[in-house]
Each structure stands twice: as structure tokens, then as C-alpha cells.
Amino acid sequence: MLIATWNVNSIRQRLDSALAWLAERSPDIVCLQEIKCVDEAFPREAFEGLGYNVAVHGQKGFNGVALLSKLPFDEVSSGLMGDEADVQARFLEALVSTKAGVVRVVSLYLPNGNPPDTEKYTYKIKWMERLTRFAHERLKLEEPLLLAGDFNVIPAAADARNPAAWAADALFLPQTREKYLTLTNLGLTDAIRAVSDASYLYTFWDYQAGAWQKNNGIRIDHILLSPQAADRLRGAGIDKHVRAWEKPSDHVPVYVDLAIEGR
């Protein structure tokens, strides 16, 4: 079973690319972020035509997450626990059933947090604390669980081409990395790092200053696995070539292959 995540930076601007990528990768479940539209504007029919069930949690203008699944959704729930006043569309959780049992998947768009001396960074840190509480609760279920999305966290220096340039950035500040470690230390496995310790594995290249041409990238899109998912990890990868397509997102898809029969 292939499960992927991709920050598309507007699903309406990226529809052709998304359909082309789905045709070549053929994932069973896809987590999308930054769809940048309300639910009604999501091009749901285009994906349903390919056999996907669609769940959307959007908002006007920015943010927004979605899930595509060839398996039907047993349950879908939007919003991250811990702050009823938080209206930003950044979290969508679903449960699907396979022949081998359930799989729980979360599509998440963790706040950027810049500039760090503002309430935006406070929001990011609190969001990470809420995510940790959520993961702690769900791990008790002992299910195959995937937290997939744009975490806006550079976990280590090896995850940036030029780590010094990110030293004071909300994506790489010590406090950000500490909170991310607290999350992963609950027992979550970074799928990409589980299969490779290579350098120069990136998922984002800025549109500006020729970052892509210089391979000046960072690895901020992650798939974190519960022990029950990690036990079934067959492979993982980054579809880097998509960044070279016409009119690309600044992020590329990341995927895992789990030894779970889809249907």
C-alpha cells in the first residue's frame, strides 16, 4: 500500500500536475496540504474520476488540507484537539479499513511560525504541543498510524543544504527541533530516515534565487509512522523530479510503501 503526502501550493493551480503525478505513482492514499480553497472549490470530481474518495478541510485563501483514498473512509475528522478557538484548516484525520485491518492517516500542515519573535511562533509551538498530545492519545490504540504532511520543521542540519542560513528561522530554531523530538520520541519513525541516511534529501526548494537550480533545498515534509506502521515499512522516497515540471509547487511528494494489502 502506497501512502503519499504533497504540499501542492494551491490545488487549483496544480490540478494538471496532480493528475499526472497520480497517474505515474498511483498511490492508494494521498495527503494534500495548502489546497488554498474552500471545500466547495476543491476539484473533487477530477479525483473521483480516478477512483479516489475525497475528504476536504479547506478555508478561504490559504491553508487547507485534503485526503484522497482508493479505500472508502470509515471515519473522517477535521481540526486538531486542544484549542476550540483555532479556525485554521491544518489537520484532517481519517480511518480506512483493509483486509489486514485499519490504517489511520493524518494530513497535517504545521504552522510556519515566522517571524519567530511574534505570536506566529507561539502559535506554532502550541500547535506542536497539541500535536504531541494527539499522537500520545492515538498511539495508545496500537494501530498503523501515519502523520503525514508539511511539518515546517528541518529536523537536523543534514536536512538543509545550507543549515547556517536557517539558524534563526522558525523551521530550524532549537526550540522547534526540541518540540519535534518530543513528538518523535513518543515512538514515531521518520520513514525517509528509516530507509536512508543520505545527505541532500530535500522536499522543498524556494521559488526565489534559483534555489532549485542550485539544489538549495530543505527537508520539511515528513511521514511519521507508529510502531505498527513502521513494522510494515517496505520503502520510502521523494518524488524530486516533480519539482522540475512546468509550473511546479515549491514542495514535492513524499511516499511510503507499507506491507499492507490495499484491497
Add this chain to the structure above:
DNA sequence: ATGACTCAGGAACTGAGA
């Protein structure tokens, strides 16, 4: 030294992104 790009919203620009 500086700016550099792409989106949405809404009709010239700003905010957001990272």
C-alpha cells in the same frame, strides 16, 4: 548590496509562504 517567486483576493496592491 539588493532582490530575486508564486499564490489568493480582488481589481492595485498586500499578506502569506519558508
